[in-house]
Amino acid sequence: MTHEKLLDRLWLLLVALTLGGAWIGEAVEPGLAVTLIISLTMAFKGRIVVDHFMELKTANRMLRNLMRGFFYVLPAVNVLTILFGDWLARLTTL
């Protein structure tokens, strides 16, 4: 597949994931499973942009790791906040 065709398909995939995510948020009962799906989608979408649109997949390793790390850490913290919110609240109470 050419680079141009790959970009076209990834754009369509990102739009489809966005619409799917919005539908889940509106139609599905909130819960841990929904949070997991939304967090994984966030991580996946970020990885696509970092690797293919930003072209960091083959670029400088430190930049790649930092930008990819953003989309490992934030979705994980999102899930952990749901699971251990009370603990985080106690930890951050002055």
Add this chain to the structure above:
Amino acid sequence: MLLTADVPPPEPVAGRIPGNKGIWAGILSEMTEFALLFGVYFVARAHYPEVFREGPARLSTLAGTLNTVMMISGSYFVAKAVHAIRQNRQQACLRWLLLVLLAASGYLLIKALEFRWNLSQGVTGGMNLFFTVYYYLTFTHMVHVVWGMMGLMWVMVRTRSGAYSPADHDGLEAFASYWHATDLAWLVIFPLLYVLH
């Protein structure tokens, strides 16, 4: 050296820094700023889970979704513009950049309509901590989009004047990297503020 459209574009060198080091100092600062703001979001949500569960229902999911499509599409158009200049297709590059400008303008228009709709519904930053975080995050993001639009207009002028070539388009790549980073920040904002209930 003048390349024609049927000559394959030069492959980016592995391990390189897209654009230049200066723009990456800016991008990493931007990502650090948003990481801090997301940290505030998580701490606030841990303290007020009910408020953060109910908040997204008061926002327009349609506006959030459309803005996500605008940001993703803008990012895609930028990637296509960079690809076009590598093939020495300056007019095509300029057309893709024009589409980026349209996507960015669409984002600003939707944001303005969303804020107006919010106010008509009585949704203000002082309602509770969710809306304080919502306005702080989305305003901050909007400011970054406006900065990006200024950079976009600059690279459009440079592209039109023939400043970029397949061998030298670091300025265009620098703008592209910044725009993608702004898109990335929104890819976190959208699920946290509009989707997660």
